[in-house]
Amino acid sequence: MTKNGKPGFWDNLIAPKGGLFGAQLAGWTPGPAARSGLGCRVLADQMIEVAPSIALAADVYVPRTEGRWPAVIAFSAYSKELQAAGVPAGNNESGSPPVFTDRGYAHVIVTRRGMGRSGGEDAVYLNDTDVEDHARVIQWAAAQPWCDGQVVLFGTSYYGLTQPQVARLRPLALKGFFTNEMCTDFFRHIAMFGGAPQPDFFALWMGANFTPLQFRLHLPPLLRAVVSHITNSALKHLWWPQLKKRMTRIMRTFERQVPTPQARKLFAGLMLDGKTRETSVLPAGPSGALGDIEVPFVVVQNAGYLNLHQFGAYDLFENAGTPRDKRWLIIGPATYDLPVYAWQLEALAFFDHLVYGADNGYAAQPRVRYWTEGTKDYRSASDWPLPSSSPLRLYPASNGAGAATHRLDRAPGTAGTNRWAAVPLGAIVTAGFDEVENQRLTFELPVEEEMELTGPITLCLSFSSNEIDSYVVARTGLIAADGGYQILSMGAIRPACRRIDAARSTLTEVAIDIDVPEPLVPGVPVTLRFSLTPQPVVLKPGERLVLDIASRTDLLRSDVSHGHAQFDMQVPPYYARNTLHYGPDTYIELARAGEARSDFHV
Template sequence: MSSRGLAVEGNDAQITPRSEAVGGMRIDWDVPVPMPDGAVLRADVFRPDDEGAYPVLMTLGPYGKGLAFQEGFTAMWQRLASAYPDAVTGTSNAYQVWETVDPEKWVPDGYICIRVDSRGAGRSAGQLDMLSQQEARDYYEAIEWAGTQAWSNGRVGLLGISYYAANQWLVAALQPPHLTAICPWEGFTDFYRDFNHHGGILSRFGQAWQDQQIFTVQHGAGERGRHNPNTGELVAGPPTLTDDELAANRVETIGEAKRRKLIDGFSQARTPDLTRVQVPVLSAANWAHHLHTRGNFEGYNQVASPQKWLEVHGNEHFAEFYTDYGVGLQKRFFGYFLKDEDTGWDQQPPVRLNVRHVDGSFEGRDEAEWPLARTNWTRFHLDAQSESLSTTEPSAEQTVAFPALGPGADFWTEPLTEQLEITGPASARVRLASSTTDADIFVTLRVQDPDGHEVSLVSAIDEHGVLAVGWLRASHRELDQERTLPHQPWHSHTRNLPLNPGQPVDLDVEIWPTSLVIPPGYRLGVTLSGRDFQMPGDGPWPVAYGIEQRGNGVFVHDDPDDRPAGIFDGVTTLHTGPGSGTSLLLPVIPATPTDKTSTFADRQKEPDHHA
């Protein structure tokens, strides 16, 4: 191992960059990345140890570039290593960091991997302001810096999960000249609708995530934080600041978002204009992530780039990014656009789906578009009298009332006589009344096996996930008519429309995209409730961030400030029948592209007067 010094630039003389060579890889630690306003961000650069020029893969964010995956996210690391051994083979895993690429799997193939601590996080001083316009501008400058270094071939790609995917959309919309291609892997696009408020209902995840995952690595946590196992340096230092000093150096992003009940400039500034994204895009989605699923589909559909691809997978949020499947897909994409390699990507179909089956397996399938053109949009009606779900509309008007904070009302099909595939976005139309001036409605799609046992699906966070979920606060029912589609209601979230107690209103609820092939003998169901659905059974249930995971992972909606007593603990009355329209619009996929007469939906489908 050898070492050589690097020149220090910027205004933070407490940090001394250094460089070392390890097994043919040159690692430059704490490289200064200057910003136009005089600030200096710190980056770790992993590159081939020679004089060549190579393409760059970059992340910038607040998770601490020196925080080892194994230490910072022990449970996830253990799961990755045990369930997906290919993800951790062929590498020493010495440089693994949460939700970023492993340089030992990329540098030998002629890539440079750069991790940048965003302003105010990790080793980068300044004010921490997550997903802000300032952070996006910093990212722009970091991309341009990387694209003009002697070791760079001038092409920069972005590749990372979650936060490291979400801010890809933001910076790509700024169109930095050296940005060549992006691969946002499971990352939201809409700060309000995807991340902070689901259907206008506050998600409690944000506060727990910010406090436990972001503020613990804020620049200045210093000696109260961890050390980089490779350098011995403080992950979030070198200074150790007081609590008051730390608070003064950050924007309380989640607190601000919680205070702002409607969409305003705060969330708009943190939501990219996807029509300005023009570089090639590989948007990788997870079927069941109640933070990220929607964003990857929206990103794919809305970006202006004529070169765009959608990939959809399942399993845990962090898994496929690191597996041979995921890395192989990423290398084919970036090899083509960053290195001009003949990877076959020019023949890649626009959409690659890994369709889910009830036994946990997946069926790989290439498609030409999203949603699928051959979708048989099928309306399933709810009947309060028989507690049934059917393609036949009920003949009589009925109501069912339930406590808003109780388990709600369930509706089930008869056992299926034929296979039913549901793949795509969905929606619900619900007529309800509340005993109070507002109500939250949670629409949960479920499946039971022939013995009546609940089918749980590994979701991105929860090993006992449900088929799909939609949410809506009744006072947020106003639609943006220009953007609304039958299968995807688009709510404005710009004003409140209180309910008159006891007076019914019609709600259109967006259900996030999903996929499942349901075999004969199984039943499809839906639960309508005024709180998060909870998987039946006694557990024990996994706990993360102090939240019990019973079907929704850590994405629950029980903040008492957002759901005050006296308003959201009333009685909800659901109306069904021919005049109510209460139903689901589901994306039924024919058994084969050319045979639409043999599916469950076509044989039972009634004319749809609502879609």
């Protein structure tokens, strides 16, 4: 089943340098590591036969000490060539191999069919054949002389999305997985945001990862190791903040790169044809079948991803078939770091507990731990949504003209309206347009007593437009006592696609059925009900909770330099005047936490 040669003479002349960066532990300190100090060596370009005449290329990093080790597998469509080099690339999300090998694990980084040195044809991402190949890779790894027969999974984004997919197949060697920033319903969590395609994200993603250069890239292990000693040195604390400030400009550069013809065809299919579940070129994803998963897992949510990688973590945690005491949810701080080296120590503590049987305290960890803005600490709960929480409804109310700062009241007020202009992204407007037309509505609640808001956020709006369709984007934020602003959460909906998909909804997400649009009747109000991304926060007296409503994501801008990843949408479709109708049917509902929790101050 393998076509593997021995390591090249130069492959291990210099050992790669490991990297730890970003959040590593969710508010606790584990007990002693099961293994440590074991070093790293690479078995490059191992070929794993998954079908007749088709083999996948993998780099296997193992401890320098001879032995049999549990395998940590990372599987994706990305090139494997830069994963150990530590370069700040968006596809560098498999973790740092020396971190895992030093702790007694083999780290296996695999590239799917059609990419790089892997055989087969390039195809649509996350397809069923890839899932079956992933299962074969797991069983292959378990049978290797460097593996003790136990396999776990680790990775972020694409490397995280693949984990629940393959866990549903229940490979015999799979003992558990640790997934970060993942999705479960690929149609609504990736392809469409609030009922509209995401061209900004897909153009960036494909231009960065699926160009001809990425497909033919080959970086010798020795060169990767040399680069890792530069990128993972202490100097990163100097160069990464400078690079992060320029990340938006860098992303625009990637968007101008020309992907392969196959990637361009997929882009066209997503933007032009994939408007319904039936016509979408992406696979459905594991949502709705998560009950097939039985192994223990940890799922981590980065609160900084506002229109990507949202809601899947909550779907998995709520609906997996894994016993309830064997699944954990972590909601981390809003961060954007490259490469993604976060959560490796948390994962290793989980794996030590799972496959080495280490008595390190993981079994006693609360099922839910969440980073709380405002107090900057981790708090814990027995479940999500928090069992001790209660709904808090706040009702938008007018303070006059649309451009004024309006208010959030605790009880519905008298009927009335405010309007805002919906202008398509990149549309032509006259100079000084914003001086005569407001393009967003802003509402504030002065905070009079300390309160924690942790859990699902639902926005219900009585809405009308003078067009047959539009787009509505909402965000919450916090204005500190000193006047500084911090974004908290975001959600969006296309008004013509407002029917709720109850079968796919979860306790955290109101799923929207966008397959059959219902055009608006100009001037006739409809009810829009949709979810915003959860962001735990403690509000203190003197602060203000803010709700903004507009029709374009770029008008409610946050970017990666602030720790948030947010992609522009090509919306709204028309110039329009949108109206918000006040009263009992227009409100934001948040979850106010009670006292039944404990804190982990870090």
